[in-house]
Structure formats: C-alpha cells, structure tokens
Amino acid sequence: MTPAGQAAPQAARGQVSSRFIRQEAALAASDPRHAKLIAQRFSLLRTRILREMRNRGWTRLAVVPVTAGAGGSFVAVKLALALARQPHTKVTLIDLDLGSPGIAAQLGIAGCAPVSAALREGGDLDALVCQVKEAPNLAVLAPERAEPEAAELLQDEALAQAMRRLHDSHPAEIAVIDTAGLLGEDAALAALPLADALLLVADGRRGTAGHMAECERLLVGMPPVMGVVLNKSED
Secondary structure (H helix, E strand, O other): OOOOOOOOOOOOEEEEEOOOHHHHHHHHOOHHHHHHHHHHHHHHHHHHHHHHHHHHOOEEEEEOOOOOOOOHHHHHHHHHHHHOOOOOOEEEEEEEEOOOOOOHHHHHOOOOOHHHHHHHOOOOOOOHHHEEEOOOEEEEEEEOOOOOOOOHHOOHHHHHHHHHHHHHOOOEEEEEEEEOOOOOOOOHHHHHOOOOOOEHHHHHEOOOOOHHHHHHHHHOOOEEEEEEEEEEEOO
C-alpha cells in the first residue's frame, strides 16, 4: 500500500513497435553487405563499451554530439540496439536532449509525455518508459515534445533523484543517454553529471579540430570520455 501523502507509482507505457527496426530489417534483406558492415562497426563499439564499463562498475553512458546535427541520436539508438542484442544485457535508452528530443522520431515510436509533467505529478518516470517489441531487452524513455527550460530541468535535483529511482525500478546493465549538442548551448553540459562516462559523436564532414579543442575545455571536471565516434564519414 502507498504511504499517505505519497503518489502511487505509475505503470510503464507497455510495449511499442519500432518502425526504425523494421526498416533496418528490410534494408538488411535488400543490401546485406552494407547492413553487415554497419552492424559490425556498432558491434565492435558495443564490445569495447561493455568491457570498459563492466571493469569500472559504470552503468550510465551519455552519447554526446559535439555539434547539433552530428548524428548523436542515430548513434545512441544503434548502440542501444547493439547492446540489447546481447542475450542477458538489459538496456535503457533515455532521451535527455529535452530541448529538442529526437529518439522517438529516430526509433519511429510514439513519444511519451514531458519529463517535467512526470516530476510535477509525483516525481517518478516509470510511466514514461516503454518496451520495444522488436528488441525485448530494450526499454526507452523518449519524450515527444521539447521542454521550454531544458537546461534548468536537467540541473534540478528532483530529476537526478527520479533518474536514480528509475534505475531501481527498471534495472539495466547499461543506460544509454542521448544529449543535446555540446557546443552552442548549455543543455548538454547540464545533463553530463547524470552519466558515469561519455561517448562523443563528431561530424565526419563538418567537424573541425577547433570543435574538439573547445570540447576538451568544456569537459574539464566532467565524467571521463570513453571515445569519439566519427559519424557521417565514409572512411
């Protein structure tokens, strides 16, 4: 029974079907060579991530695009799916790019209600979580709409506490956290303390050495960087 004065925990959203995963399966059937190459790259990344995080006892990985449009949401989704293909690896994919959420659209699922509303209504995020039908080991928290004050919300201790409770109620070996672009706004910096480690995503076509130098300056005192994914590059 729920103690007096406390809101009852809300049930998760249940199961959803991902249009992205279905399209990926169709692509693999029509172009198996290309699909195998992409799968191998993310499988290699998965193996390195899992080994390092298990060795260090970390559970929360933030996927951080260096610049907006670098493809952070794509990398976060592909990495989460690669991790979830491991038979006994439970994964939670969390969209904390609250000012411009993109995970729901990337996965091709209906997004959930705003995080701020869940915090106001009792402080728990369980009701925002869904399971992906095509990836049984994957749970997703992906807001549909942008939050007007994303950076402030991400720095709110109420959200940090709700994230800890979410981990307890939806235990996962790895939580993959999608964030805003690091350069140009403070929403990404606000989200980074919620992670144990970072994976940067750089634009392989438009990224510059100056961008990486600025990242190095901004990430002083932040969780350690596990590596850099060069996205949108043919090499």
